[in-house]
Amino acid sequence: MTNSPPNTTNSLYHERIKNLPGAAILQQKTVVLVGLGSVGSDLGTKLVRVGIRVIGCDPDVLVEENLIRWGLPAVIDSSVGQSKAKVWQDILLHTVPRARCEGHELDIVRKPTPFDRLLRETRPDLLVAATDTRDSRRVVNAMAARHNVPALFVALSDGAASVRIEVVENARRGPCHLCALHAEGSISGENEKASNVPYVSKTVPEPVAVPALPVDIALGTAIATRIAMAMLAGENWRAYMKNGEQKGNVLVVSMRPDHWIFDGAYDRFVYEVEKFPDCPTCGTRDEVLHE
Numbered sequence: 001m002t003n004s005p006p007n008t009t010n011s012l013y014h015e016r017i018k019n020l021p022g023a024a025i026l027q028q029k030t031v032v033l034v035g036l037g038s039v040g041s042d043l044g045t046k047l048v049r050v051g052i053r054v055i056g057c058d059p060d061v062l063v064e065e066n067l068i069r070w071g072l073p074a075v076i077d078s079s080v081g082q083s084k085a086k087v088w089q090d091i092l093l094h095t096v097p098r099a100r101c102e103g104h105e106l107d108i109v110r111k112p113t114p115f116d117r118l119l120r121e122t123r124p125d126l127l128v129a130a131t132d133t134r135d136s137r138r139v140v141n142a143m144a145a146r147h148n149v150p151a152l153f154v155a156l157s158d159g160a161a162s163v164r165i166e167v168v169e170n171a172r173r174g175p176c177h178l179c180a181l182h183a184e185g186s187i188s189g190e191n192e193k194a195s196n197v198p199y200v201s202k203t204v205p206e207p208v209a210v211p212a213l214p215v216d217i218a219l220g221t222a223i224a225t226r227i228a229m230a231m232l233a234g235e236n237w238r239a240y241m242k243n244g245e246q247k248g249n250v251l252v253v254s255m256r257p258d259h260w261i262f263d264g265a266y267d268r269f270v271y272e273v274e275k276f277p278d279c280p281t282c283g284t285r286d287e288v289l290h291e
């Protein structure tokens with residue numbers, strides 16, 4: 001694959017996407033996306049294709065087995081063994097006219113300082129955590145508070161049997177992602193406390209890479225991508241996170257029948273995270289703000 005993208009100055013592509021709902025706003029937006037695995041690579045691609053600027057971060061190398069469920073069709077000979085961030089960026093630059101994207105081979109947990117600088121320089125409108133470790137989600141939450149940026153947390157569980165999507169509008173003011181973890185009883189050392197969220201188990205295990213059907217991953221990712229676009233376009237994202245009388249900022253959708261609390265495939269539940277007063281991210285900061 002060559003390094004310079006094809007010349008696309010007079011793009012009919014952009015004429016076409018100009019007519020999409022919200023396109024004028026979306027094309028002015030920047031997203032920093034953490035995690036270019038099966039969820040992040042796909043979500044980021046969908047945003048880039050409608051003209052959003054996306055800066056993707058992932059420290060990992062693309063391995064052959066990733067190709068089962070990665071969001072882009074990569075070239076086996078030239079892409080396997082390369083940085084996911086670079087492959088993701090290069091494919092988009094060569095397949096999306098005037099794509100605005102960057103891939104950074106960056107571990108945000110081990111190297112928070114360059115990540116902090118990246119956020120300061122790029123001034124994103126939205127931070128997306130599409131990662132599979134709790135540490136990286138904590139860093140995203142902390143940076144969302146530090147840079148005052150809304151955040152979206154996307155996680156699949158149990159072989160993509162369900163997807164959990166959380167909107168944090170203002171991690172500085174709260175409730176933030178750590179408040180949600182506390183509510184769901186999954187902060188280390190807090191497991192003895194009963195969850196105050198209906199349905200949620202007391203201990204939610206750290207997700208690990210388990211076999212998952214690519215189509216289930218794609219479904220969950222598509223829902224999360226739609227909510228990201230609603231947030232960026234200034235739409236009422238809460239309208240996408242309702243289930244009858246249930247409203248809130250956390251949406252869990254089942255991809256299969258008879259899974260966990262769900263009877264049917266595509267059943268869902270929604271809840272509103274309450275601020276945890278002792279939250280290390282938004283709790284103490286709130287006191288500081290009111291001094």
Ligand SMILES: [Zn+2]
Pocket residue numbers: 174175176177178179180276279280281282283
């Ligand atoms: Zn909090």
